[in-house]
Amino acid sequence: MKDFKLYTITGEEFHPNRDLVTVMEQAILGGSDIIQLRDKTNSKKVVFEKAKQLRELTKKYGVTFIVNDHIDVALAVDADGIHIGQDDLPIEEARKIVGENKIIGLSTHAIEEAREAERAGADYIGVGPIFHTKSKVDVVDPVTTDYIRQVVQEITIPFVAIGGIKLHNVDQVLEAGAARICAISEIVGAEDVQSVCQQFIEKINQKVKL
Template structure:
């Protein structure tokens, strides 16, 4: 998969009154270089329609579209990959379904899960939640930046830090060794989505350049 710096996940509850495509396009213009459709509540039909819209948007800007959980939807729209959690279909089984060319990302909350994901062929892992977050229900306790340091020291596949990351605390995450950031509410709930993403990118690039 192409490397990335800023990963945005949909969260329509944070931008009520504004369209999904409009907000995600503003994020891409601001520097987001991978997007994920995450919808745990809508009907399969509705999720499919959203996936079609985001697939067209992702193709317009030549960036990957990842679909959370809904493997059938991901395949139906020819998304670039899927993202699964620890309680979802095992990675090996998901790989059999989507094939070797699709991206598979998996959420991890401790180093043992990261090791397992790497061993089983994940293309990237989510590392978090770093801080407390209200963007997801039934989320585990914050893993803190200590988990980032463990991953940096041991895991070789790409990882993205996620969970409660805001502009005011992202330096803590970057200083722990992360070079890829994922955000939901801080991006899609922003009054100026493009500017918020540009600021995230600036902070990431400053950290990477200074390494």
């Protein structure tokens, strides 16, 4: 997969009066190089329609497009990959469905899960939640930046830090060794989405040489 710096996940509850595609386009213009559609409440048909729109948008800008959980929707719109959690299909089974050319990302919350993800063939892992977050209702306790340091020492596949990351605390995450950042509410809930993304990119570039 193409390397990346800023990973933005949809969170329509944070911008109720603004169009999904418009908000995500602003994120891309600000520097987001992976977009993930995450929708755990709407019908499959609604998720599919959103995925079609975001697939068109991400193709326009040459940005990687990931679908959370809905493997069938990801395949239907030819997304670049899927993101799954610890309670979803095992990576090996997901790989049989999506094939060798699709990206598979996995959320991890402990070093044992990270090791298993790498062994099983994940293309990247999510590492978090680093801080308290309100973007997920089923979230585990914060793993803190200590988990980032563990992953840096042991894991060779790319990882993205996620969970409660804001402009005011991202420096702690980068100093712990993260080179890729994921944010939801801080980006999509911002009044100026593009500017917030640009500020994240500037902070990443100051700390990290990918």
